[in-house]
Amino acid sequence: MSSKKETAIEQDDNLNEIESLDREFVFGTWSYQSEVSPTQIVRAEGVRFTDAAGNECIDLSGQLMCSNLGHSAEAVAEAIASQAREGAYFAPGFTTEARARLGEKLAEVTPGNLSKTFFSTSGTEAVEAAIKIARFYTGKQKIVSRYRSYHGATYGSISATGDPRRLMAEPGIPGMIKAPDPYAYGSTLEPMQSLDYIEEMLMLEGDTVAAILVEPIVGSNGILVPPDEYLPRLKELAHEHGALLICDEVMSGFGRTGEWFGCDVFDVTPDIVTMAKGLTGAYAPLGATIVTDEIAAHFEDEMFCHGHTYSGHPVAVAAGLAAIEAYQEDDLIDHAREVGSYLGERLVELETDHPSVGDTRGVGLFRGIELTKRKDEREPFGRREHKISKGSTTVDEVAAEAYEQGAYVANMINTLIIAPPLTITEAEIDEAVDALDAALDVSDAAMDA
Ligand SMILES: Cc1ncc(COP(=O)(O)O)c(C=O)c1O
Known part of the structure; x- marks a missing residue:
C-alpha cells in the first residue's frame, strides 16, 4: 500500500506553501484536479x-x-460576530429575532404577494426546496427549465440545470424537461420564438407540468436578457397550463440589476423565488425560497415535508438581515x-x-x-x-x-x-x-x- 506522501500530487513551483497545501488536500470545484491552481x-x-x-x-x-x-460591510461583520457570541446555533424549531425579521424583510422587498420563506444554506438548496414545493403544491411532477441555465449542484438542481455540467450527472431525476432560451446573439431562434416553443411544449405535455423554472436574466450561462414582454407572457403561459413560475434569483437578486430582483425589471411577480448569494452579500452561506400567500396557505394543513439542520441558522440570518439593511440604508x-x-x-x-x-x-x-x-x-x-x-x-x-x-x-x-x-x-x-x-x-x- 502506498503512503499518502507517495501518492501526493506533483508540486507546482508557482504555488506558495498554503496554495500547495490546498492544492494537495482540498478538492477544486468543477475541475480536473490536475488543472487546479488556487x-x-x-x-x-x-x-x-x-x-x-x-x-x-x-x-x-x-x-x-x-x-x-x-x-468591507462592517455592519454585516458585526451582526455575525454578535450573533455568534449570543448563541451561534439553535435548532430550526426555535427562532431568533433576526430570523423572524429577515422573513418579514423578504416579504417587504420581494414583489407582490410573495410572503413566506424557507431558509437553507445555498442557492442549490433554495432551488431544491422550490422544486419540492412546486411538486407538493400542484401534485404534478414535471419541471420545465432551459438549456442555458445553472440552478445548482445537487441531483435535483443539476437535473434542472441546462448547461453542460448537467451531462456529467445524467440521467438525473425524472421529470425534468429542457426548453430553448431567449438568446438573441447566439441562438438559431429569435428570443420570442423560443417562447413559442415553450408554449407548444406545454400544450403537448397536456398540463402535466408543475413549474417553469427560469433565471429571469440568465447569469453564468452568458447574461441573457429577454425582451420586455417575455417574462410576463411566460407567467401567463405557465398559469394557462396549471403550472407555477419559479424565478431563480440566486444571481440576479439583491440589486444586481438595479432593481431588487431580476423579475422586477419585467414587473412580474413569480409564484416562487429562490435567493442566495447577495442575500447576505456573501458574508455567510444562506439560501431562501419565498412563496406567495396562496402557496403558503396550502401548507397550513398539508405537510411541508422539507428541512435542514441549518435551516434559518442564526448567524446566517443575522448576516442576511444586516445585509438587507445595508442595501436599504446605503x-x-x-x-x-x-x-x-x-x-x-x-x-x-x-x-x-x-x-x-x-x-x-x-x-x-x-x-x-x-x-x-x-x-x-x-x-x-x-x-x-x-x-x-x-x-x-x-x-x-x-x-x-x-x-x-x-x-x-x-x-x-x-x-x-x-x-x-x-x-x-x-x-x-x-x-x-x-x-x-x-x-x-x-x-x-x-x-x-
Ligand atoms: C441562478 C443560480 N441558481 C443556483 C445557483 C447555485 O447556488 P450555490 O452555488 O449557492 O449552491 C447558482 C450559482 O451560481 C446560480 O447562479
Whole structure:
C-alpha cells in the first residue's frame, strides 16, 4: 500500500506553501484536479482584494457574482460576530429575532404577494426546496427549465440545470424537461420564438407540468436578457397550463440589476423565488425560497415535508438581515442602477474598440462581454463543450491577462461576466475598464485571419 506522501500530487513551483497545501488536500470545484491552481487571497477591502503574491485587483465579478456589498460591510461583520457570541446555533424549531425579521424583510422587498420563506444554506438548496414545493403544491411532477441555465449542484438542481455540467450527472431525476432560451446573439431562434416553443411544449405535455423554472436574466450561462414582454407572457403561459413560475434569483437578486430582483425589471411577480448569494452579500452561506400567500396557505394543513439542520441558522440570518439593511440604508439598489448604466456605456466603447468583442449586454451591474474569433459569423472562442473538457480557451487567457492588469473577472464558456460589488464607483469602473481594454488585445490577436 502506498503512503499518502507517495501518492501526493506533483508540486507546482508557482504555488506558495498554503496554495500547495490546498492544492494537495482540498478538492477544486468543477475541475480536473490536475488543472487546479488556487490563489491565496490575504486581504480584501471595498471592491478590491490582494493575493499572497501582492497583486491587487478590482473585484469585477464580486467573486462568484455574490459579494454585492463589497468586502468591507462592517455592519454585516458585526451582526455575525454578535450573533455568534449570543448563541451561534439553535435548532430550526426555535427562532431568533433576526430570523423572524429577515422573513418579514423578504416579504417587504420581494414583489407582490410573495410572503413566506424557507431558509437553507445555498442557492442549490433554495432551488431544491422550490422544486419540492412546486411538486407538493400542484401534485404534478414535471419541471420545465432551459438549456442555458445553472440552478445548482445537487441531483435535483443539476437535473434542472441546462448547461453542460448537467451531462456529467445524467440521467438525473425524472421529470425534468429542457426548453430553448431567449438568446438573441447566439441562438438559431429569435428570443420570442423560443417562447413559442415553450408554449407548444406545454400544450403537448397536456398540463402535466408543475413549474417553469427560469433565471429571469440568465447569469453564468452568458447574461441573457429577454425582451420586455417575455417574462410576463411566460407567467401567463405557465398559469394557462396549471403550472407555477419559479424565478431563480440566486444571481440576479439583491440589486444586481438595479432593481431588487431580476423579475422586477419585467414587473412580474413569480409564484416562487429562490435567493442566495447577495442575500447576505456573501458574508455567510444562506439560501431562501419565498412563496406567495396562496402557496403558503396550502401548507397550513398539508405537510411541508422539507428541512435542514441549518435551516434559518442564526448567524446566517443575522448576516442576511444586516445585509438587507445595508442595501436599504446605503441606497445601493439605486446606486447600482446609476453606475450600472455608466458601466454599460463603457462596455460599448470596448465593443467599438475591440473587433473580438462580439456583443455586450446586460442590465445594471449585471453585464456580459461575449467574444468572437470571426465577428461576421459570431464564431465563439469558447464553446459549451469546453465547460467540461480539459485545457483553457482564449476567453480564459483574456481573464488571466485582466487579472495581471488589475481586474478580476469571471468567465463562463464564451462570456466575461461583469458583476462587481454594488458599492463600486465610476472611477473604479474606469480603472477596471482600462484593465479589460488591455486584456482584450489578447482575443483581438487570436482572431481568425
Ligand atoms: C441562478 C443560480 N441558481 C443556483 C445557483 C447555485 O447556488 P450555490 O452555488 O449557492 O449552491 C447558482 C450559482 O451560481 C446560480 O447562479
